Amino acid sequence: MTLHVDGVSYAYGAKPALDGVGFRAERGRFTALLGPNGAGKSTLFGLLSGLLTTRSGRIEVAGHDMARAPRAALAAMGIVFQQTTLDLDLTVRQNLRYFAALRGLSGRAAGPRIDAALERLNMAERAGEKVRALNGGHRRRTEIARALLHNPQVLLLDEPTVGLDAAARRGITDHVHDLARDGMAVLWATHLTDEVAADDHLLVLHRGRVLADGPATDVTGNRPLAETFLTMTSTPA
Amino acid sequence: MTGALTALFAIIAREALRFVHQRERFVAALVRPLVWLLVFAAGFRAALGLSITPPYQTYITYETYIVPGLLGMILLFNGMQSSLSLVYDREMGSMKVLLTAPLPRWWLLFAKLLGSTAISILQAYVFLAVAAVFGIRLLAVGYVAMLPALVLAGLMLGALGLALSSFIKQLENFAGVMNFVIFPMFFLSSALYPLWKMAESSRLLHDICAFNPFTHAVELIRFAAYGDFNGMALLWTLLALAVFGALAVWGYDPARGMTRAR
Numbered sequence: 001m002t003l004h005v006d007g008v009s010y011a012y013g014a015k016p017a018l019d020g021v022g023f024r025a026e027r028g029r030f031t032a033l034l035g036p037n038g039a040g041k042s043t044l045f046g047l048l049s050g051l052l053t054t055r056s057g058r059i060e061v062a063g064h065d066m067a068r069a070p071r072a073a074l075a076a077m078g079i080v081f082q083q084t085t086l087d088l089d090l091t092v093r094q095n096l097r098y099f100a101a102l103r104g105l106s107g108r109a110a111g112p113r114i115d116a117a118l119e120r121l122n123m124a125e126r127a128g129e130k131v132r133a134l135n136g137g138h139r140r141r142t143e144i145a146r147a148l149l150h151n152p153q154v155l156l157l158d159e160p161t162v163g164l165d166a167a168a169r170r171g172i173t174d175h176v177h178d179l180a181r182d183g184m185a186v187l188w189a190t191h192l193t194d195e196v197a198a199d200d201h202l203l204v205l206h207r208g209r210v211l212a213d214g215p216a217t218d219v220t221g222n223r224p225l226a227e228t229f230l231t232m233t234s235t236p237a
Numbered sequence: 238m239t240g241a242l243t244a245l246f247a248i249i250a251r252e253a254l255r256f257v258h259q260r261e262r263f264v265a266a267l268v269r270p271l272v273w274l275l276v277f278a279a280g281f282r283a284a285l286g287l288s289i290t291p292p293y294q295t296y297i298t299y300e301t302y303i304v305p306g307l308l309g310m311i312l313l314f315n316g317m318q319s320s321l322s323l324v325y326d327r328e329m330g331s332m333k334v335l336l337t338a339p340l341p342r343w344w345l346l347f348a349k350l351l352g353s354t355a356i357s358i359l360q361a362y363v364f365l366a367v368a369a370v371f372g373i374r375l376l377a378v379g380y381v382a383m384l385p386a387l388v389l390a391g392l393m394l395g396a397l398g399l400a401l402s403s404f405i406k407q408l409e410n411f412a413g414v415m416n417f418v419i420f421p422m423f424f425l426s427s428a429l430y431p432l433w434k435m436a437e438s439s440r441l442l443h444d445i446c447a448f449n450p451f452t453h454a455v456e457l458i459r460f461a462a463y464g465d466f467n468g469m470a471l472l473w474t475l476l477a478l479a480v481f482g483a484l485a486v487w488g489y490d491p492a493r494g495m496t497r498a499r
Contacts, residue, residue, distance in 0.1 A: 101247030102338035104240025
């Protein structure tokens, strides 16, 4: 297994956000974390990325315990946050180089990796452009390319298609499915059912609990996913 | 270890690059102390008689007196400005990129602090150069001896900004900090008038000024500017740096949930 979450709870003061959440995201698999707004997806991502910590439960990334060895765990992870986190006044390449350096990759070591990551996301010809000049879809691709620079084993994406048009959304969803097919463990949070493919692994998160965990086709049965999802999340958890 | 250094230089370089992109900020940072020096000080000279106190050996003009205080002002404003940019970073999410780097958090904060201090010091020397053009000069040795004092004062005030930024959740709250931190710190210090002068008007005000770490940062710079050394000021500045630094590290501890998901 590559990402293992076990019995994780978190509360903002007295208000619980996550309640005993547990699941696995395996290598070579696209795991879709589907939940309505307010389900606890962002809190979960905060915990997975070490921006929040909790004492209840356990998070393990590529064999590294997030609580005991947070830096080894972070080194094995690529993260795409919900908001854009790029420097708008820097070029695509400058943004990537800054990130690579934060991961300890000096200019010489980072160069070929930056080229490869941009190539992979079809962004190579935009390397010299300022991020401010890019559209939303290309900014997202830049962020995904950035998250791949250090060859992570686990890729986390928190609602990465927010604010994108249909074509860009489709392009990015397809790209990340390819990355999973190539052997990466992908955890993709979304509230949009059409981003989940039939052969994905599906987690349904609602009011801080995991309601379903299994291959998408098993979870839905014969019904369309959108319908299953609405039924599941309309009843109190 | 080399990885940590690579990250350190990248963070400093990013800070510098950002500064280059904000030319207005540079001009504002330079105009502010120059207005004080060339307008305020000229008027004030007539109203205020200064006697000889260390490190001065002879009578000095008010313009000469105020220079170290204005250097302190540059460092203070810059420290707060970079703290403001941290709050902005957090709202914009780029702070998340920094804090999820696989390095110790105190190291990342230290790198950020070094970056902003380097920019402060650059501004301080540009200010000194402009002041020299207007005839307000120091001895050559002063310009060199001042550097470590400026570094230390810059780190201390930057750490204060860093600590403040960890407790301010929104950009809107920042205006209050400007009013309640920058102005009291600047006016209740030896930047504009020597402490003995303050004591003449109020013992309490004098004691507040003597407690204010900014006073000691300014005095450290003032003594260094004359190739002199003020041990007390050094001690106070170091102590304040340690306290503010510890507060910042504590403030950015994830267990406190400062980067709470929204």
